[in-house]
Amino acid sequence: MSSPQPDGQSPLDPDRVASIGLLLSKLGTAVDRRLAAALEVVQLRPKHLGALSVLGGHGAVSQQALGERLGVDASAVVAIVDDLEREGLARRERDPRDRRRHAIQVTPAGERVLARGYDAAGEVDDTMLADLTAHEREQLLTLLLRVAGTDPGLDRLIRAGAIATPAR
């Protein structure tokens, strides 16, 4: 093995420097895996949590609007809402003022599942951020939000509430 560093410092080759982008990419997939596992108890997938999260709170939303906020294609929204409706977590209702539109409503059951989904996301945070102090978490969040702000799609997603959970 290569010589390890004394404390939590990185054992990276000093001639090389880490790419934060590559690290974010790998961290993202690791989080996805953990999140998917944590959501299994609620029989939800990450995309459903994202959709419920954006829908929750905001009254009725069209599928078009939901897709824009989530940054996913309209055809993908159909599949997601199909799933939510089949599980009784959301309802499609025709918008009487524009009968092309569906107004998606989260059901009370959907709100309850959403709350449990938030718990699952909180567990993932607590597990992965266990070594960080509250101050460090705050620092990390602030920096990540600033990075996300440089990406219009991410910015929209965040403003739409896709990463917000109720204060605990």
Added chain:
Amino acid sequence: MSSPQPDGQSPLDPDRVASIGLLLSKLGTAVDRRLAAALEVVQLRPKHLGALSVLGGHGAVSQQALGERLGVDASAVVAIVDDLEREGLARRERDPRDRRRHAIQVTPAGERVLARGYDAAGEVDDTMLADLTAHEREQLLTLLLRVAGTDPGLDRLIRAGAIATPAR
């Protein structure tokens, strides 16, 4: 348009708190998209850059070892090495001491493409981290590395060199 916020400028609801995990997940996919786009000029996909990065420097590596370090399945390694070999970026050679094993070697062309891949990753970093000072980048990297350290698979990946690029 009966949303509580007047326009798209709404900050986060004070009654809700952002999940760093959810944010990391979304950031990861955003980075993936940008990285994939930046790598198109080299006709490389992110997974190929990851493989070349782990292979580069470490002489000959078996596909088994490569898969473990990348955290991907052996069958996926076959496809990746197939791609690299077809493009002349790596070679499979039988290990004479155990003829079941392949020793994967990066070719000089592979090293050149790897260098350009690193450039692409650097561009993604520079774009997404443009608003951060050098000190803040350092802070962010340190925090992210500590978070990654809590995940055995990520830790292995990082130690194998999957996120390292040459110092610039």
Added chain:
DNA sequence: TATTGTTATACTCTATAACTATA
């Protein structure tokens, strides 16, 4: 004509199981 939702399709990525050749 344009827009909303829908369906069909295709391509990528990932994971699993079965097969082969070597050990």
Added chain:
DNA sequence: TATAGTTATAGAGTATAACAATA
């Protein structure tokens, strides 16, 4: 028997185009 590599296959995610209903 066990291991390294390979192949086939199935599932989920994502993106595009074509279509029906409605505006």
